[in-house]
Amino acid sequence: MKLMDQIWNMARANKKKIVLAEGEEERTLKACKKIIGNGIANIVLVGNENTIREKASKLGVNLDGIEIADPQTSNKLQTYVNEFYELRKKKGITLEKADKIVRDPIYFATMMVKLGDADGLVSGAVHTTGDLLRPGLQIVKTAPGVPIVSSVFIMGVPNCKYGDNGLLLFADCAVNPCPDENQLASIAVSTAETAKKLCGMDPKVAMLSFSTKGSAKHDLVDKVVNATKIAQKARPDLKIDGELQLDAAIVRDVANLKAPGSDVAGKANVLVFPDIQAGNIGYKLVQRFAKAEAIGPITQGFAKPINDLSRGCSFEDIVNVVAVTAVQAQG
Structure with missing residues (x-):
């Protein structure tokens, strides 16, 4: 059995909720079809709900069973803003600034992981590694005893x-x-x-x-x-x-x-x-x-699993990274 088959089976055995910060991105939507169809993980897509549903319809992706979180309208927004403010106020962040930052999909998704509303995060199909690691280090931070990611x-x-x-x-x-x-x-x-x-x-x-x-x-x-x-x-x-x-x-x-x-x-x-x-x-x-x-890059060292994608990734790559993230979330 190939390693990815083993990882898929491990993910299925204890299904976790993985948030995808680039919910409006086409490869991400295509990946959801395979992730849900194979029972690898439960999925949260972050982005504008109307845009996500419109693109999913054009791609033939059924969104049944997939949660959509829109940072602009979510009832969790204020909770996330307040928590981010508490985490970063010593760095000079104001509530107004916190509100603006947390509306960014990657920051919003990272706050979901921080507060237990998702078990892990995958992003990077259209964002850089720095875009992902920065909020991860600010919010989730490294695991106890681990100095670096x-x-x-x-x-x-x-x-x-x-x-x-x-x-x-x-x-x-x-x-x-x-x-x-x-x-x-x-x-x-x-x-x-x-x-x-x-x-x-x-x-x-x-x-x-x-x-x-x-x-x-x-x-x-x-x-x-x-x-x-x-x-x-x-x-x-x-x-x-x-x-x-x-x-x-x-x-x-x-x-x-x-x-x-x-x-x-x-x-x-x-x-x-x-x-x-x-x-x-x-x-x-x-x-x-x-x-x-080559499976990866897989990120290690965060207190909770956060993984990056190559901007040249295929939708199959996203499926595999979600599976890896789900297994990491099992501890």
Whole structure:
């Protein structure tokens, strides 16, 4: 069974309510038809109700069983405004300013998640990652003990012996441009947890570098070495090792030469890249050259699940991200 089939089944087993902030967007409406038809999640669409219904009708999308939340007319608006004001008044936000901000669909949807009116949020088909992360960090904030939000791609590589029979997680490929050693350690721990919860893996986390166990000397290597120590100290129950070159991380013969005795080298199924340039290039190389399925970016680290979409996404991509978000919302 493919990973996405497993995630769909997990989502169905404990159905959650996911809010889609771009309710007027055509791909989002097409995705709703498949989400509802397959019982993946309950859906809330945010936007102008008349516009949503008109577009849905043209697309042949039945909105029965789908909730529509219009920020301009919702009876929850004032509650959300008051709550946002309380959260941000120390930053100089006035009630008047709060009212204007919360009417924005992404802010409105984020307030729904904050106050428990939805279990998770998906957006990004027409908005940037920053548009989504900003209200998420202001309102939902990070989970206890997690200093930063990060991202992960689940990579399914066909006919591959590396990772867990071709299944690997790559982080961080989309959020943090140049994490410091503490942030890198946090990314490693968050990604290990994602591997367990979403993929049912026993995570083996490789902290990647251009050096393996001191083979090169550089400040960039020191960052990875220090991040590894921080992550190992924070979570001694997890298998985390570094610094490792990519071949030492996934190829057993190379690992035996370069990192003998490591419980991760040669067996890694979670790859933590030293910065976003390496991570973004790495996942796209594997996706294109190896014809891998790339699920993500999946956001990790928020107190409640919030996930981003690529602006070039298909409606099928939206369905899959909603399923992932629903499973994250199950805890």
